[in-house]
Amino acid sequence: MTRKLPLTDFRAIRHQLEPDDFAISDGDDITPTDLIDEQTWAGITHLTDDVAIRTSDHNGIRLKLLYSLWSDWIVAIGDPDHPDELYNCMLDAADAFQCVNFLLLHGYYRAAMAELRVALELVMIGSYGNLKPTDADYVTWKTSGSELGFSRIRKRLHGMLTQEQYNWLFADGEILSSTFRQLCNFTHSRPDSSDGALWESNGPVYVHEVLMRTFFTALSVYAICYLLVRIARPAFTLPEDSRILFEEDWGPGREAIAKAFEQLFKERASHG
Numbered sequence: 001m002t003r004k005l006p007l008t009d010f011r012a013i014r015h016q017l018e019p020d021d022f023a024i025s026d027g028d029d030i031t032p033t034d035l036i037d038e039q040t041w042a043g044i045t046h047l048t049d050d051v052a053i054r055t056s057d058h059n060g061i062r063l064k065l066l067y068s069l070w071s072d073w074i075v076a077i078g079d080p081d082h083p084d085e086l087y088n089c090m091l092d093a094a095d096a097f098q099c100v101n102f103l104l105l106h107g108y109y110r111a112a113m114a115e116l117r118v119a120l121e122l123v124m125i126g127s128y129g130n131l132k133p134t135d136a137d138y139v140t141w142k143t144s145g146s147e148l149g150f151s152r153i154r155k156r157l158h159g160m161l162t163q164e165q166y167n168w169l170f171a172d173g174e175i176l177s178s179t180f181r182q183l184c185n186f187t188h189s190r191p192d193s194s195d196g197a198l199w200e201s202n203g204p205v206y207v208h209e210v211l212m213r214t215f216f217t218a219l220s221v222y223a224i225c226y227l228l229v230r231i232a233r234p235a236f237t238l239p240e241d242s243r244i245l246f247e248e249d250w251g252p253g254r255e256a257i258a259k260a261f262e263q264l265f266k267e268r269a270s271h272g
Contacts (some may be wrong), residue, residue: 002042002046002050006052006141011052011053011056017251021254027238029252035113037249044251046201047107047204047205048106048107048204049108050206051105051106051204051205051206052106052107053106054104054106055104055105055206055211058208059211063101063104063105065244066100066101066104066215067101067153068092068241068255069097069218069219069222069241069242070097070098070101072239072241072242073090073093073094073097073222073239073242075239076090076226076229076238076242077090077091078090078095078162084130084232084233085126085129085130085133085138085142086123086126086127086129086130086146086229086233086237087126088126089122089123089125089127090123090126090229092118092122093119093122093123093126093225096115096116096118096119096122096232097115097119097218097222098111098113099111099112099115100112100116100119100214100218103110103115104211104214104215104218106204107199107203107204107205107206107211108195109199109202109207109210109211109213109214110177110186110189110193110194110195110198111177111186111195111197112214112218113183113186113187113193113214113217114186114187115182116183116218116221117180117183117184117186117187117218119221119225120150120179120180120183120221120224120225121149121150122181123225123229124136124153124154124176124228125141125148125150125153125230126232127157127228127229127231127232128153128156128157128232129142130232130233131140131157131231131232132160143241147174150180151177151180154176154177154180155170155272158170158171161231165231166231166260166263166264168217169227169231169256169260174256175224175253175256175257178253179217179221179224179253180221183217183221184215198210216250216251219245219250220250220251220252220253220257222242222245223245223246223257223261224257226238226242226245227257227260227261227264230264230265231264240264245257246261246269246270247269247270248259259271
């Protein structure tokens with residue numbers, strides 16, 4: 001049985017935007033034409049609502065940080081009036097990062113990890129585009145949607161960049177390749193990375209250990225993406241509130257991320 005949240009809890013009330021809240025609007029909303037029945041609505045939402053409440057009961061600071069990082073990313077995308085090759089990839093990555101926040105809140109940890117893979121691959125491709133905008137494979141990908149995967153680009157950059165450009169980051173076994181390989185496990189629902197394996201149940205359900213794993217992985221992916229942006233845009237300045245990505249020890253990969261940050265941004269990655 002479910003119970004309603006008290007109306008004193010702001011999460012108990014849903015909100016709908018007014019038509020004039022949208023940049024493009026056709027006037028007033030039309031009345032519902034095919035309203036969902038209550039039983040179907042409950043069947044679709046009661047588990048996700050439960051997870052969202054439990055998640056936000058105990059992870060307010062973590063959710064606030066992820067929201068702040070997403071907001072910073074929006075600012076970092078660049079100038080829409082003068083977009084570079086990386087711009088649209090960062091814009092699409094922003095949508096992936098926003099999905100991560102929503103999916104993590106509602107307990108879809110595998111799907112959140114898969115969206116992190118999307119973000120990382122997009123930023124890798126966009127960074128390559130900034131460095132090699134006339135590359136035939138990149139132009140074909142950009143104009144026709146042909147496949148141009150992460151690993152292919154990573155290996156090209158490893159061969160193209162010099163030691164002075166910190167090409168070690170792109171080597172097999174380093175943080176870029178190992179992180180992407182880990183994320184692929186969730187994209188393909190491999191046995192230890194499927195929804196069922198993560199929940200140990202049907203779901204979604206709130207699993208704090210898995211939430212923490214997803215949270216720390218998200219921080220790592222944000223950090224790696226900013227390293228790629230700096231390589232593609234040498235004058236790029238890291239958003240101030242996102243410095244926390246490099247100032248704290250978030251777990252596996254910290255040493256490589258800190259090393260790359262210090263080399264690329266020419267400042268110390270402090271350890272909190």
